[in-house]
Amino acid sequence: MANEKVEFQVYNSMTRQKEVFIPKETGKVKMYVCGVTSYDYSHIGHARAYVAFDLLYRYLKYLGYEVVYVRNFTDVDDKIIRRANELGEDPTALSGRYCQEFLKDMDDLQCLQPTHQPRVTEHMEQIKEMIAKIMANGCAYTINGDVYFSVDSFPEYGRLSGRKLEDNRAGERVEVDSRKKNPADFALWKSAKPGEPSWESPWGPGRPGWHIECSAMSAHYLTHSFDIHGGGMDLTFPHHENEIAQSCAACRESNISYWMHNGFVNIDDEKMSKSLGNFFTIREVTRLYHPLALRYFLLGNHYRSPVNYSISQIEIASESVFYIYQTLLDSEEALSAFQQGTETAKNAKGRVTPQAQECINKLRNELKTKLSDDLHTPTILNAALQEALKLMNSCLTILKKKQQKQQHLSASLSLTELLKEVKAVLDVLGLLAGSTCAEVLQQFKERALKRAELTEEDVLHAIEERALARKNKDFARSDQIRTDLAAKGISLMDITGTTETAWRPCVRSIQEQPAAPAQPKKSAAAVQEQPVAPSQQKQPSAAPQQEQPAAAPAQQDHPTVPPQ
Numbered sequence: 001m002a003n004e005k006v007e008f009q010v011y012n013s014m015t016r017q018k019e020v021f022i023p024k025e026t027g028k029v030k031m032y033v034c035g036v037t038s039y040d041y042s043h044i045g046h047a048r049a050y051v052a053f054d055l056l057y058r059y060l061k062y063l064g065y066e067v068v069y070v071r072n073f074t075d076v077d078d079k080i081i082r083r084a085n086e087l088g089e090d091p092t093a094l095s096g097r098y099c100q101e102f103l104k105d106m107d108d109l110q111c112l113q114p115t116h117q118p119r120v121t122e123h124m125e126q127i128k129e130m131i132a133k134i135m136a137n138g139c140a141y142t143i144n145g146d147v148y149f150s151v152d153s154f155p156e157y158g159r160l161s162g163r164k165l166e167d168n169r170a171g172e173r174v175e176v177d178s179r180k181k182n183p184a185d186f187a188l189w190k191s192a193k194p195g196e197p198s199w200e201s202p203w204g205p206g207r208p209g210w211h212i213e214c215s216a217m218s219a220h221y222l223t224h225s226f227d228i229h230g231g232g233m234d235l236t237f238p239h240h241e242n243e244i245a246q247s248c249a250a251c252r253e254s255n256i257s258y259w260m261h262n263g264f265v266n267i268d269d270e271k272m273s274k275s276l277g278n279f280f281t282i283r284e285v286t287r288l289y290h291p292l293a294l295r296y297f298l299l300g301n302h303y304r305s306p307v308n309y310s311i312s313q314i315e316i317a318s319e320s321v322f323y324i325y326q327t328l329l330d331s332e333e334a335l336s337a338f339q340q341g342t343e344t345a346k347n348a349k350g351r352v353t354p355q356a357q358e359c360i361n362k363l364r365n366e367l368k369t370k371l372s373d374d375l376h377t378p379t380i381l382n383a384a385l386q387e388a389l390k391l392m393n394s395c396l397t398i399l400k401k402k403q404q405k406q407q408h409l410s411a412s413l414s415l416t417e418l419l420k421e422v423k424a425v426l427d428v429l430g431l432l433a434g435s436t437c438a439e440v441l442q443q444f445k446e447r448a449l450k451r452a453e454l455t456e457e458d459v460l461h462a463i464e465e466r467a468l469a470r471k472n473k474d475f476a477r478s479d480q481i482r483t484d485l486a487a488k489g490i491s492l493m494d495i496t497g498t499t500e501t502a503w504r505p506c507v508r509s510i511q512e513q514p515a516a517p518a519q520p521k522k523s524a525a526a527v528q529e530q531p532v533a534p535s536q537q538k539q540p541s542a543a544p545q546q547e548q549p550a551a552a553p554a555q556q557d558h559p560t561v562p563p564q
């Protein structure tokens, strides 16, 4: 828990401004985030929403709040039924399967499990009860077994989205129906159609409309009055507008303090959509890139701004996370070696350098001030964290130099403290892996090989071939081998003072990107969000620097033999 008092500000979509976050009950936060409709693999738009709210969840906990976080599954819906019919599968079985796939994606992205993950099919009683209350309060009507919410009964309708009732088209998931009193009226209960899953109700067999589930399940787990309701910006209307109307119609005291919405994901500066064919599932991305790279990419943009996903952006993010973990591993190994080699280290007097202390203070301070400013993650990743990593690498350089022995103690103490602080920051951001640094780096390398369509044996063979060419003074050949590998995202590093060569992943040249749906465009905004490359570091010489901004490669002074 943070010791200093932090004034946490969040942007409230309802008031359209940043507000100081004050929970209804001191020390406790109740939040509800709209979950997925489980009929297919989730896409990177979903990844963005749930990484954003996972960060919020983690930060609230870091601030010392006791948080109840509810994220639902829509497991009965038109889309699920349609897909199940196409596949000849039972709708409940299909949605159950994709709920599991979603949970795997969330695990991969290091999104913490919410406190409750309710499913619609398991909350029919609560849903029917709420519809009955809305009916009893005169805000809904039935037509042949369908129940509709009457928007005219709720004068505040449109307050969240800023839409006037007369401008409204019917909700996207509600068919235009001339029987309705107002075209904007939406279904609370849909009468059963042949071959569809249905439940008994006072209005006849049927199933709930889409919007009522979130009102009913949030009220069930969090009561009618809670702190935060979140979701993607596209849910503002009609989904959240309808939720507010339903909840207030069922209970006058219904009140949500803060509405928070995350921005869209664009692909190569175009809106991501299935029809445009520029559609990426989380699974497609994490097959070729480490899930931490995707999380880092998403956190590298403020959660409310649109993000532009492109192959070059995910490659840069991947490079940045590799650099972080290489620095962590190098530091752990150097500190372990230093402690073993210097028995007097524990008793010797030394201190953290003023520069390191300043860097630690800055990182700690930036984490709090930036996250408290409506979760402003990019500055932390691109500035304060990079400075700390750079300083850690400077400490590593000192520890390697035999002639600077008198500085070793303060370098090792500084490195110890920097390592601790960087890990703490990564933990709050959800970027600290559960496995060891060596394992994480190995996972990055496995994916780099997959992207290059090479095996590790292929790379080791190329390294041998290059060594032979160099021995024979055939430098044209040895350069060619290195250039060819770099174009595929494999960088070779000759280890100083030995004849050995190691390899690591690097950013590929744009021409070599097989999965890019279009040539990535570099907008000014995208360039601003890119990680700052530490100035003292060099991109491995064969890497295609002219095509890609350098993004914090592992320092060449500390090459590491690939873990076996």
Ligand SMILES: [Zn+2]
Residues within 6 Å of the ligand: 033, 034, 035, 214, 239
């Ligand atoms: Zn919802």
